[in-house]
Amino acid sequence: MSSRRAVGPAQAVTVRAPAKINVYLSVGTPRADGFHPLATVYQAIGLYDDVTARPGGSGTVPVRVKLAAADHVDADAVPLAPGTNLVHRAAELLGAHHGRRLRSDISISKAIPVAGGLAGGSADAAAALVALDRLHDLQTTDEALLAIAAELGSDVPFSLVGGTAQGVGRGEQVTAYVDPAIVEAAWWWVVVPSATGLATPQVYAHFDRMRPDAHEAPVVPDRVLAALASQDPTSLAAVLHNDLQAVALDLRPDLVDVLADGEEAGALRGIVSGSGPTCVFLCEDADHAREVAGRLQEQHPVVLVATGPVAGAHRVEYV
Numbered sequence: 001m002s003s004r005r006a007v008g009p010a011q012a013v014t015v016r017a018p019a020k021i022n023v024y025l026s027v028g029t030p031r032a033d034g035f036h037p038l039a040t041v042y043q044a045i046g047l048y049d050d051v052t053a054r055p056g057g058s059g060t061v062p063v064r065v066k067l068a069a070a071d072h073v074d075a076d077a078v079p080l081a082p083g084t085n086l087v088h089r090a091a092e093l094l095g096a097h098h099g100r101r102l103r104s105d106i107s108i109s110k111a112i113p114v115a116g117g118l119a120g121g122s123a124d125a126a127a128a129l130v131a132l133d134r135l136h137d138l139q140t141t142d143e144a145l146l147a148i149a150a151e152l153g154s155d156v157p158f159s160l161v162g163g164t165a166q167g168v169g170r171g172e173q174v175t176a177y178v179d180p181a182i183v184e185a186a187w188w189w190v191v192v193p194s195a196t197g198l199a200t201p202q203v204y205a206h207f208d209r210m211r212p213d214a215h216e217a218p219v220v221p222d223r224v225l226a227a228l229a230s231q232d233p234t235s236l237a238a239v240l241h242n243d244l245q246a247v248a249l250d251l252r253p254d255l256v257d258v259l260a261d262g263e264e265a266g267a268l269r270g271i272v273s274g275s276g277p278t279c280v281f282l283c284e285d286a287d288h289a290r291e292v293a294g295r296l297q298e299q300h301p302v303v304l305v306a307t308g309p310v311a312g313a314h315r316v317e318y319v
């Protein structure tokens with residue numbers, strides 16, 4: 001008989017991370033490192049990827065990644081080969097921080113459209129950091145997790161923090177708003193993804209061609225915070241803004257019609273999410289969002305309803 005202790009069922013840690021939209025996005029002229037200074041208001045919305053980490057990996061591939069995708073997600077656009085997914089990179093950087101190589105099998109259950117301007121890859125990276133930290137009991141500090149997240153991508157720290165938050169720097173410096181009126185406000189969004197994605201670097205490069213006169217020091221105006229604190233959707237609709245919108249529309253003129261369709265369907269206002277091509281539409285409340293979504297479904301194959309703000313990457317129990 002073996003003298004080894006009986007091993008219980010393999011542990012699995014599942015972490016859920018939300019998509020983000022930029023309620024306000026101001027973009028400056030590129031810095032010396034090529035990144036653009038930003039001032040943005042992020043909001044995490046109720047459209048999620050789940051990332052599950054289990055003990056695993058093979059001799060040559062420490063982290064194996066597999067994917068299950070919702071019907072509206074282009075699964076073929078998600079790289080899974082060793083070293084190619086943001087989740088691989090998250091494991092590498094977290095392992096390096098602790099001076100060890102992390103081994104794991106990671107499954108991504110994806111509902112956030114790929115290359116949609118919704119920070120889906122960032123959500124997976126943030127979720128993987130938290131899942132691997134818990135699986136390997138690494139007890140990484142919040143400061144270290146945020147620093148590793150910033151190395152992974154500009155949107156990744158926000159995917160950890162969630163809620164409604166300000167982003168500055170290249171977007172990686174995130175401060176959650178604490179005003180209870182902002183924290184407790186609930187907004188209803190109708191989300192219209194596009195069948196084909198837009199690459200973020202391409203959108204920023206096009207911004208430089210179209211907007212050589214961009215602001216040196218972008219800011220979020222006080223009126224945006226006042227609108228968020230008012231909890232009044234009409235006030236927020238009036239201040240929604242995205243400096244990348246004109247750029248995304250120039251690259252993808254079909255989005256002009258999508259924005260018009262949403263407003264004709266009764267939404268208060270539509271906006272391109274981040275670098276696009278997803279368009280999001282602010283509605284009065286849950287019933288209004290369902291009504292607008294119902295009308296949009298007559299013209300668009302995929303129309304989702306999501307509320308925000310929601311929590312950043314957080315552990316969930318799978319039943």
Ligand SMILES: C[C@](O)(CO)[C@H](O)COP(=O)(O)OP(=O)(O)OC[C@H]1O[C@@H](n2ccc(N)nc2=O)[C@H](O)[C@@H]1O
Nearest residue numbers: 034035036038153154155156170171200201204274275
């Ligand atoms: C459009 C936004 O989603 C708005 O929140 C983000 O700015 C994009 O964030 P992200 O996808 O996490 O971007 P990263 O992975 O850090 O960078 C991808 C590429 O986007 C461009 N990039 C990104 C962020 C930034 N502030 N300036 C940039 O110019 C750079 O070309 C960079 O090589």
Ligand SMILES: Nc1ncnc2c1ncn2[C@@H]1O[C@H](COP(=O)(O)OP(=O)(O)OP(=O)(O)O)[C@@H](O)[C@H]1O
Nearest residue numbers: 085086114115116117118119120121122124155200
């Ligand atoms: N886990 C992942 N999920 C999705 N894409 C990934 C992932 N890992 C790497 N990628 C690569 O990253 C690219 C951008 O994917 P992502 O879905 O994050 O775009 P996005 O939502 O437009 O990003 P952002 O809004 O942060 O600019 C994909 O086209 C794909 O090649």
